[in-house]
Each structure stands twice: as C-alpha cells, then as structure tokens.
Amino acid sequence: MKLSCSQSELNNALQLVSRAVSNRPTHPVLANVLLAADEVTGKLRLTGFDLSLGIQTSISASIDSSGAITLPAKLFGEIVSKLSNDSPLVLTSDETSQQVELTSKSGTYQVRGMLSDDFPELPLVENGTSFKLNPLLLSNAIKSTLFASSTDDAKQLLTGVNLTFDGYGIESAATDGHRLAVLNLNNILSDSKEIDSSIKFEKFSITLPSKSLREVEKFLSTCDISHPINFFIDKGQVVFISVEDIITIRALEGSYPNYSQLLPDTFENELEFDRKEFISSLERIAVLADQHNNVIKVTTDGSANLIKISTDAQDIGTGYESLPVSYKGDSFQIAFNVRYLLDGLKVIDSNLIKLSCNSPTTPAIFSPINSDVNFTYLVMPIQIRN
Template sequence: MTTDQLGDQQSVSFTVAKDDLSSALAWVARSLPSKASQPILRGVLIEATDEGLQLSGFDREVSTKVRVSADVAEPGRILVAGRLASNIIGALPDKPVRIDFDGTKVLVNCGSSHFELPAMTIDDYPVLPEFPPVAGTLDPYLFSEVISQVAVAAGRDDTLPMLTGIRMEIDGEHLVLAATDRFRLAVRTVDWAPARADISAELLIPARTLADTARSLDSTGEPVEIALDTDPSSGGSRLLGIATNDRRSTTRLIDADFPKFRPLLPKQNTSLASVEIAPLLDAIRRVSLVTEGNSQIRMAFEDGGLTISGGGSDIGVAEEQLPCAFVGEPLVIAFNPGYLKDGLGAIHTDRVVFGFTQPSRPAILLPEPEDLPQPGPDGAFPTPETPFIYLLMPVRLPG
C-alpha cells in the first residue's frame, strides 16, 4: 500500500509492544521543536502498513524516521502531538498498546489506561527529504566517541552559525572532524569505510543535531551509514543522512565558512606535562568551589609536580598539589575550569599530556602517547601525533 493510498484512509487501528513504540516516539520527538512557526511541525506522523509502523518527524531542517513491528488491523496515517504522545506512551504499563483512529480522535488503550487525543490535520504536513546516497560506514561506538569528543567545543551562539557546527572533511578512508567556539578547538581524525576510494567532501554539520543523533544510536552494533546529498551547482553537500538499523535521520547543512583551524595547532612546545586525569578532575572540582562562576583556576607546572589554586580573599582560597611528569620550562597558566574539564572528559586515556608554548598562548591537551617526544636541537618538543587534540585558550593572569 502506497503513502498516497494511506492518506485516503478514514480509520487506523494497530497493536504494538509498549517499549518498542515508546522508544521510537521518544527518539522522533526529541528532535521536534518545542516552539515552531507552524504547529504541525510539532507532530509525529505514524504510518501503519502491512509491514508495521513508520514514525516520522520533520521541522524542515532535521528529519527522523524509524520503523517498528506492529500488528496492523487497519492501515492508514495519523498525526499526533509528538512530545505529548511520547510522554503518554512512556508512562503506560508494560502491556501491548492498541491505537485506533476514527477520523477525528486518536484512542490509546493499554491495560486499564485509556487516553483520547485530538488528531492533527495531516494534509499540510511537509514531505520528508529523500535519504541521500550512502557515502560510507563507521562503527557505531567509534562514531559516538568521535562526535562526543568534538561536539563539546562547538559554539552555542546562533548569531555565529559557522561556530555552531562540526566541520567534517572526507578524504578517501580518512575523516577529520573539528569544532570551535573561539575559546577552544577540538580536532579528531578517524578512518572509516568509504563507499568509493576517491570520495572527497567538506561539510559543516549542526553540532547539536549530530551530538543528539550520536547519543541516541541503537546499541545493536550495526555500522552507522553516513549519506551525502551533493548539490552540483554549489560543488558541495547540502544534506547529511545518518542511518543505523531501523532509524534514519537527515539534517540540512550549515551554509557558512568554518574558520581555518590548522594554523592554530602548534607544531612544537616549550614544555610538556603528563598528568593522571581522574585525580586532576577531582582537584579541579574542589578548587573550583572557591571560584566565582567560571572564574579561572591557576596551574603551576614544574619538574615533578603540579600546583592547582583558585579563589581570592573575598571568597576563600584553595590549593592542591598533584604528581606530574614534566619536561621543559616551568610556567604558571590559568584556565576556565569548565572548558578545562570538558577537554579532560573528552580524552579517553588514563593520563593527559599538556603542551605549552607560553602562559599567554593556547595550550594543547592530548591523549598520552606511548612515549613523550624528545627535544629537538632548538630545545623545543614536537607535538606528539595523536588522533585527538584539544586546544584551549588560557585566561589572563592578574598583573
């Protein structure tokens, strides 16, 4: 039965497992706008066919589509308020859910629970974009890790759209992802399985959408399909698709120029420090108790140790000392504690390596390599080659 035929049905009836419907509704509803210029865009479209259910959402920027097994007695289509439906189904007992549509009302029955919801007008619901051709695949756990590492540095100011995205560079088997909000920069390189060896593209993807998609992936272990819709007139891609198992989503790309970030990454450092991450995070949290808001914490690095301090005479002061493997010129540098914790949380090794040039210049945070590099003839330490790098601007020290 086609979609056009579905639109002619005046009644719909199906029974579905509560957990399956709840999971699908929650996934679609989370991408719907809480405030929309058109109320119809807050709806979830449910299409019932002999093959089961398909749930869809679309706000003209992001589309989502998921399939669910169901016992369909009467095929057809209904449109319901997405977040309300998700909340209701999520609160139902763990029993089969029967949903009936009589042309005006949606009736939800589950055990002794009964709900009657108004159906939204389906005629003006926008057509979802076609899923683009698949450009390649990536392991789902690696996909989630990569996106979470980079998205943390993306900007949240919608007046600067170029900073709210994640830049993805595709060059054959290699992906480079980067994000920055001007105060920090995160860059991750990863290999994937491209659909063709000579594929090449540069994309700017909304970071919030990509991060939400990565967090909500099915844990089936199936590869994540990354799809691109290329606009020949612009020479670039305008739509990104992500699919895994029975879930598919698309997002419109950001039409803006991402800052040139590679010149910002230092090739050498005057000093390097290696610190265990878990105790460092604990120390930062404690010292931050006497800082105002996101005020600075100071870090003094020297041979054999690190001293973390913060606060002032009006609030109180705190200081902690940690063991630290350090080489190079001692220095005192200050950071925003929130940005520092974000960077440390994105590094998935037991220890972090800091690279410094001078206290007023950005520092780098890296996963610890097997061996720290030796100084060159000029006494500088080359930046270790790692798949992830987090560049962090320091806070100006008083005086």
C-alpha cells in the same frame, strides 16, 4: 487506519522520534509526530521533524487497514507511556477524522490530531556520497568534540561540529573561539575494502548543528555495533540509516574556520601527568574558582617535578594543590578557565596526558600519551594581571 501493536515498542518509538519535535514549532503540525501504517509491510512508521532534524523509525504491528495521521507528540507520548504493557494497544481512525481512538486493557482515549498531508516530507538523499560507518566510533567522534562547540547563536557556524572526510577516515572538530577539540579517526569506516583505491576521492567537509548531533550521539549509543550505520550526504543534507531508523540533518551553511593554523608546530614547555589525578585536583580547586571567575593558575618550578594548581576567589578564599609531573622547559605560570580544562580532560581516553605550551598568552595543547586515539584539545589561556 486500524492496527494493534505493543505498548512498549510504541512507547520506545515515540520517545525516539519526539527528540526531533520542536518545542517552539513554526507551524502547529511540527509539534506532532506522523504515524503511517502500511498493511503490506506490517509496519507502523513514526516520524518527528523540526525542519532541521528529522527522526524516523518503524515498529511491527498487526494492521487491518493502512492510513496516516499526525498526533501531538507530547500529549500522545505521555498517554502511551502510562498505559499497561500487559496487552496490545489498538489505534483506530477513519479517513475523514482528525482523531485517533486508542484502546488499551484499562480503557479508551481519544486524541485529536491533524491530517498527514500537512506534515512536511522527510528529506532523503538519493544521490551524493555514501559510507558505512561503525556506530560506536562515530558516537565517540561526536562526543569527543561536541562539548567545544559554541552556544552563541550569533556565531552560527561555530554552533556546529565540522566533519572532514578523506575517503579513509573522519576528522571531527569543534570550537567556540576559546577552545578547540579535534579528533582523527582513521578506522571509522566499517569496511575499508569497500573503497576502491583506483577511484579518486574528493576530500570534503560539512558542519552539522550540535543540537542535532546530540540526538544522533544518543541514538548511536543504543545501536548494535555489529551493524554499520549507512551515512549519506548530498547538497547540505546528511542522512544516517540504521536497521529500522533514519535520522536526517540539515547542515549549517558557510565555510568552517581553518582551525589547523591555530595549532603550533613546536613547543618550548611540555608537562606529562596523570589525567585522573589532575581532574581530581581541578575539581577540588573548582569549588573555590567557581565562586569568582572560574580562573585557575598552573605554576611550574624548574627545580622540582611538581606543578601548583591554585585559585584566588576574591573576598571568599584561596586554595592550591600540588601534582607530580614529568616536566621539560622553563619555569612559567599560565591561567585557564577551569571548566574548559575539565570538559576536555574528561573526554580523553588515556591515563597519561601531555600539556604543551610556549608562553602564558599563546595556545596550550592537551593530548593523550600512549593512546591509539589521535585527539588534540587546544585551550586559550587567560591573561594574568599582576
């Protein structure tokens, strides 16, 4: 293999695919990135794969001879990132050698790798269901629910985000057992005309690992929104394809909990308030709440359109803030983990928020008002011991 390419393009490609390289590989070759040069296409293809998440991208290169090799992702990436971008980089290796010679304007480096035959093939979906999705909306769907997934590996299915497709839109949901975030996007398909209304579409769901989706969300945020993302799914494998990039994810096994049954049909109490003012009050109160148990109380007074947000950090201090609200219902007091509230409120894209609840021990629902986004955030209250 012999080729020359741009330092900046190679560096950017390495940064992208290295996100799929395991920090604790089960096999030494999984700590490497695969480089494959094709003189027919004039492309250098780079791949990172940890057996769950795979990322592949291609860059243009001047290729004298085709070939492939794997190189240590961290070491090779650090070397390339520090080289000058004033002139092209030249990569050379022979068929029998497990070593690449990297020549730049300032000097030459030799990096030992492993044979490409040892690198696992990236799983691709040949059949199954496919869509063209708007990358910006897909990124929002992931970002708006990802934070609510569990970090407890013992609850493996809850460490993912559940995506439900009905042929016209996507419902994205995540829960850790204490909170639930659900977002419905009916306009995420890049072109609804592509769906033939005469064809019966089978509704289906899939749960993808949050760790992998964080990388997808970062990737989507850099995509050109004028070019749709091709989305393929088959037999527990999901593939996202952009212009030059491929991301593949292995789904989590099992049936996701029926979270819709957690959402109450009616509410006795409803509060409407300014989202930014509420967040600001919570962040100030959180300074004290974080010192003890993160618990804050929201107290309403039926005679005044105000709520009191308070905390009592034992042996440290207390604090409260008042916030104007539009309120319907009886006087009550309800307690929450302040971090759960802030996580959810920060992803809601609306100036006005509604808090709906029935009692201090039943689920509370936060939702945007006068918004095109159909978002629901459920938080379980903390029981107050008087």
